[in-house]
Amino acid sequence: MGLEAKLNDNGIITTTVDALIEWSRKNSVWPMPMGISCCGIEMMAAAAPRYDIARFGSEVMRFTPRQCDLMIVAGTVTYKMSHVVRKIYDQMPDPKWVIAMGACTSSGGMYRSYSVVQGIDQFLPVDIYLAGCPPRPDNLLNALIQIQDKISRTKARDFQDQPLPELTVIQNN
């Protein structure tokens, strides 16, 4: 059925390094739950037993960016918050992906206003724009599957020799 069907009598499997790395990467995407407003509730529902994001290997929501490779920006991002979001994104190790969950993060949504960033792609590289206000949990799972598809199209060498981002340290007394 699974891997054992591919194994021959000697227990040897031949594959490419890329395929192996993609396979392991895409089946254990660790999300950084950036739940800023109501979309965060749907994200929590996606992690709960009814929708169960664990079926796709992403149940390990880490509240430290240093252990994550997928940032789910779930909720309205204001200009004041944008610096925090970017700072957390910069702390995530490469390779990393971003889901802009919901209308607000994708385009500002119904908040056509001076305080809300009209789309987080103004300061973050976004991989998936997820429609809905808020999107249903199954829709988030669909976005995760699309991220997995995207990961399976990458090559391991795509991420070599990338310069580390320089973090600015802000001191508040």
Place this chain on the structure above:
Amino acid sequence: MELKELIEQKLKENFSSENFVFSEYRGELTLTLDKKNIVKVSSMLKGNPDLQFKLCEDITAVDWAKRKDRFTVVYHIYSLKLNSRLVLKANVDEEECNIDSVSSVWKTANWHERETYDMYGIKFNNHPDLRRMYMPEEFEYHPLRKDFPLMGIPGSLPLPKK
């Protein structure tokens, strides 16, 4: 005794020389007063044992854009003793855009006045900590003023580098 008569009587006893205007709309009593009287009238309304307006529910402002006194500062206060609300209104001109802080009367007023300062740019004299409430501290504008564009001033709020 009606609330209006009661307050009128107390105001007459304490500030006989001042001018107060009452108005009523849908059972909501409003007292319009001069901005220089705001602190002493508030502390009387709170401290008088027959009135006891001890709860300051909200402080905000109205921008009338083209009126002579451009702003109206609005105070919503509540008396548990009388189970009734009172609205205080004081007009503030754009040239002298300030009013005395009532945070010495009601502690709650501290943040309400900070919010009003942030959104309308009305300065509250003798306020203990008059910083912006919502917008970043280096922001130069006051978003709820009528001449502030809905989508903001381009470039006034910096975004992180991509």
